Amino acid sequence: MIEMIHVSKAYEGNPKALFDITLKVEKGQFVYLFGPNGAGKSTLLKLLYAAERPTEGEVRVNGFDLVRLKARKIPSLRRTLGLVFQDLKLLQRRTAQENIAFALEALGAERGEILKKANQALRLVGLERKAQCLPSELSAGEQQRLAVARAIINDPVLLLADEPTGNLSLTASEETIRLFEKINLRGTTVVLATHNEGLVNLWPKEKIVLEQGKLSEGPLPLPVAHS
């Protein structure tokens, strides 16, 4: 599913954003990517969805060799992924249903299919009654669930989430984790980046620990396991 071999990423001004990362995540796993702010979690996720290229090393995701992947092939990779961003990236002038539908429209899906799938996703995240609400009319937890619903609309095999509980209360965080578990149980591999130690301890899973761009603890080798 995910394989990183001796991966390093350097930026101008930050020569060791990631340094010599080797890890493997198997199909069906639920893994925390854990570490303090600035540890390189977002950079690592960006490497996984080809928003960045590694300076060194090999990265393979869902069968795609991301070092050699041509730019025009990136959309094919992304269609196998679900992405939940830290800032959610919800369209504020569109309703919850339209936000989800937008992702399918962007993939050129049929109108009838778009509506059907959007409603299914809203049901899965428990927002079917808020379908016509704008994001600003939703609570922080609901907004987060909406972002998750949009990420899974295309039935991804791998879900990457960057700090999805960052701004949430404990209750909302639990709801979000339960939602990710539900998605994971459907067979989707989940990698969830977080700096929240409490969260990792409260709902323990496999974890990859990053500190100052280096791997300090990781699931290599790992059994395929569900919580």
Next chain:
Amino acid sequence: MNGSFIRQACQNLTQNPWLNAITLGTIALSFLVLGLFLVIFLNTKGLLEEWGSRIRVTAYLSGTVDLNQAMRLGQKVRGLEEVLEVKYRSKEEALKILEEKMPERKEWLRGLPRNPLPASLEVRLKGEYQNSEGVQSLVKKLQGIPGIEDLQYGSDWLGKFSAFMALLKVLGLSLGGLLLLATIIVISNTIRLNIFARREEIEIMRSVGATGLFIRAPFYMEGVLQGLLGAVLALVMLYAFFLLFLARVYEPLKGLLGNFPVQFLSWEQMAAMGLGGVFLGLFGTQVSVGRYLRL
């Protein structure tokens, strides 16, 4: 899929109505000025050609040339490459014409002891030589032919008019070039602002795996629509101005212009303007998409 591109492009256009109205206005204004130059240029050229077709070179023959020699001269002149037609006018015909032109002096003219007017050859030029250069070239050749005493041709105005046309052309092209450049900048800027306004949507589209074509196409469509609409708007305004000109300026001055029929742009020229709009729209979009929408 194409329908959705057009829908998206229309949404972009209506999302920021003021910005797009200003863009459309600028494109229309540029095309209007270009169109005005084109209409003025084409009509002036037409008028010049019309006047040029009336150009005659009159070669006055010396008194010693008899009818036979005049006929041979006529044949020789007809053989020149600039010449379309040569007409011999005898001394008697010349006097008759003068009498018709000056009826009050008819008796006086008839009372002259001998006819003072020379016989002449009236030379008409071929279409491509009906200009200042053509006349000059013919005159040079005629001047060297024995038996031709004097030449009359009124092509001075033609030279000045040709110079004016050249000036008009240069002015039109320079101004047109500047306006087209401004149009490209305005379109490109509008597209840039629309890319900025839709940056979140673009990010989402990228994240879910929308293709580059799918993301870029609405912007190109928007540029094309702006260019085309701007050109069409300009043509409508131009036609309105043209009708106004016909009613207020042309009709009163029709006689002065020798009843020369003023023409609007042809269908082909209008289509070319529309295509120009499409091209400018595409080019303006490419400038911004290339710089700000790297996928």
